[in-house]
Each structure stands twice: as C-alpha cells, then as structure tokens.
Amino acid sequence: MADTASETLKRTPLFDLHVELGGKVVPFAGYEMPVQFEGVKAEHLWTREKAGLFDVSHMGPCFLFLKEGLGQPGAHEKISALIERLVPSNIAGLKPGQGRLTVLLNQDGGILDDLIITRMPDPSLEGMLYIVVNGAVKTEDWALIERELGGEAMLQRADDRMLVALQGPEAEAVLAPHFPEAADLSFMRCAYVQRGSEKFMITRSGYTGEDGFELLLPNNEVGLGIVKDLLADERVKPIGLGARDSLRLEAGLCLYGHDMDPSRDPVEAELQWVIQKVRRERADFPGADRILKAISEGPAQKRVGIQPLERAPASEGTEIHIDGQKVGIVTSGGFGPSVDKPIAMGYIRADLTAPGTKIDLMIRGKARPAEVCALPFVTQNYKR
C-alpha cells in the first residue's frame, strides 16, 4: 500500500484518545494509527502477560445479509451459498454464533484477502453474516462482494464504528464484568449484545496468538466509555501496531500483503485447512482447479517459519539461499520479544521445508545462517 504523506489520511473514532495516551501516530492503511505507546517491546510483553487493547477500527467490519427472507428457515443456507461463490470455506456448516477464518479468492485461486466470517447468533438474524476484512483492501473487497452478490444481498459497512481488540491471558477477567456473555464464549464464537438501544458485537478472536476478544462498539459516548473503562483496568494497556505485528509474527499468523497476496494460493500459504472437505468435494470455489491440483500434487513453494541463528533480523524481501542459489524469500521478519530472538517467515521450495533445514539469509549482502522451523514461535493460547 502506498502510504504517502500527500494522501488524505483518515482517523478512527479513537484518534484523540491515542494522542492523549501518548501514542506515536503514523500513516497505516490510509489511517493515522498509533504505532506505539510506551515502546514496542514492553507492549508486546505486556500483552502476552496481562492484556493489551488495540484499536483496529481501520479494518473492515461489515454485515452481509439477504435482501429478502432474513430470519426465515433456510436463510443461513441462502446467504452461505452466496458468499461461498467467493470463498472456499464451508460457511453453510457454521453453527449460530460461530466464525471461521477464510480467504477471498480470485479466479486463479490467488488470495485477495483473508477474512473472518461469522454466523450471527440470533435466530431473527439468520441470513446475516458478520465479516471482517483487512483495512488495506476493504474498499476492493467490498466492491467485489457487492458486484458479485449485490443482487440478492446487502452489504452494510460498519467501519464507521469502533473496533477494538482486547488480547492476552487477562482479557476474559477484564471483560467479564462489562459483558458477562463474553466469558462463556469459546474461540471463534460470538455474542451480539444489546444494552438499551446500543448493540455490541463481541467475538472471541484476535491476531496475537493469545486468548482475547474483538469488540465492535458504537461510535459514540457509550463506545468510548467502554474503551476508557477497559483502559482504566490496571491489567490493560494500550498497544500500538508495532507490537501487533511482532505478536502476530511470533504466533505464526499471516499478514495480508506480505505473507499472502494474489500471487499465492491457500495451499502454498499453508492455509489449505480453511478449505473444508465438503468444499473440496464440490470443487465450486474460484480457482478450484489450481488449488485442488496443488493439494493433490503439492505446491512448488510453501510458507515456513525461519529461525535466524545469529542476532541480525531478516526483513521482508530478504532472499533465502542454499549453496549460493536462491530457494526462497522472507515475507515477514523482525525481532520476537517473547522468544527474545529474531524470527521470520517466508516461502521456500517445497522440498526444503523440513524443520532444521539449513539455509542462508542474504542480509545486506552477507549470508547469515538460519534454519527452517515449525510455526508458531510461541504456543497459541486460545480458549477452545
């Protein structure tokens, strides 16, 4: 994405609060976002130990629902059949209140985005899905969805609201006094909570590898009040995008535009698990030919974890060599504060993916020793 100073940057509803809390604000995905508050390392470690609050309002939350027949029998099957034209996951098979990570595919099976699709929990909202796409490509994603499905379904953007993530081992204890419903949720389940005239979407999800929640809050005093209440808890600190990136990298999670893009299919990205059996059998998703072939024959490259054996971190674009020959490329890299080592992930020739395979990272013209390793770098602590 072109983050240039000349482009008009948007602000999230929490911008003033970031500034008030001492956040260092930078352009990101078209928004002015806090990259850090007290420091990336401290914020990262705090999130793994206690709880961190992230403003992710720049992302693309939306609701997709049937223009006719909402809440009627068969409505979930109908809306699922529509969205399944664009994604390879079994959306019809979601239980009420259940969500699933999936990918938006182009006709070649390349990844246009990763997204989470959740079936609304209320019977009256059968036929409605809650969808969160990436901020950097939300305009394109929504245009695609409307173009393909707009005849029968309505897409309502919700990116004018506040979307915050509360992540870390203390997240449940912090959130439960405000939303008792949250404590009962397991990973990738949601509650749609009404208080007076306000509605709150709470999903037990996140992108740090820790237990936690994402909250879609109204853009008003009520929403702001909840954010401030959470921050007033001594177990919670505001966390910037810098730590969000190091947390997700340690957790082995892909970042769109870096670890996946339209040139990669879900199989080489090691995301074939998002394609459930029923969809493989039906072979009815975009690029199914290429993707099913890659599943049966194996892809040419695969995404792997990379452990540099020296202190120098490898950044995105670093070439991976063996015996002087290029065999892959780093797509995300940096320093992992919890593992206290540099870490990376990238793509490497499929015959070289065994953990322990010795590779060289070409950092500033010098070959630095590294090994292919399993992902994630830290244990994921989801509440199953």
Place this chain on the structure above:
Amino acid sequence: MSTYYTEDHEWIAVEGDIGTVGITKYAAEQLGDVVFVEVPEAGITFTKGDDMAVVESVKAASDVYAPVAGEVVEGNGDLADAPQTVNEDPEGKGWFCKIKISDAAEVSTLMDASAYKAFCEGL
C-alpha cells in the same frame, strides 16, 4: 575531548586524532528498542558519509554513517550480545567504533552540542 554531531544523529567524541562514534540519545529514542547492531571491524576505512554500521530496532533497520573520514581502530564488540546498551547509554557505553580521523578539518564541519540541540528542537 570535544563531542560533535551530524544531521543524521551520529556523535563523534574527538581526542587527539581518535574519534569515538555512536548514535545520539535522540536517535536511540526514535529507533526504540534496539535488537541488533553491526559495527565495523578494525582496519576498515571510510570516507565521510559512508555506511559504517547498522542498527536495527523492533521498528526499523537504519544505517549509521561515518561522520568524518577515517580508519576503524576498534569496533564495540559488546554490542553484539547486548544491543540494548544503545538504548541504555547511547552516548556512553553504547558507542559503535573508534576511528583514526584522517582529516581533522572535517570535524569542524560538524555541529557542536548546542547547535545539535537546536537542530533537534527544530525537527
């Protein structure tokens, strides 16, 4: 001993014809938590403005430029295992290397402490 500063936020403390080089407190604060430092080995020569070292933080990798021309007489080997020293004591124990200055006249083109302070405040 006098200390001089560059617009790229290096400092050089000059004693005779030997200069000790590092990055300033301002630079270290901007970088955030330093996780990796690569310092030059003794014997390498630089002209003013050459890439002389690399400092990498949780946020970004940055080149460190030679403030003046010279030959490295010593790199700070302690930084390899303790890169955080650059945050803790950037203008002391966090020095990068010592160089033998080849042209003393180049030093006079750098800023002194009060000029550097004004420069940072203008940023």
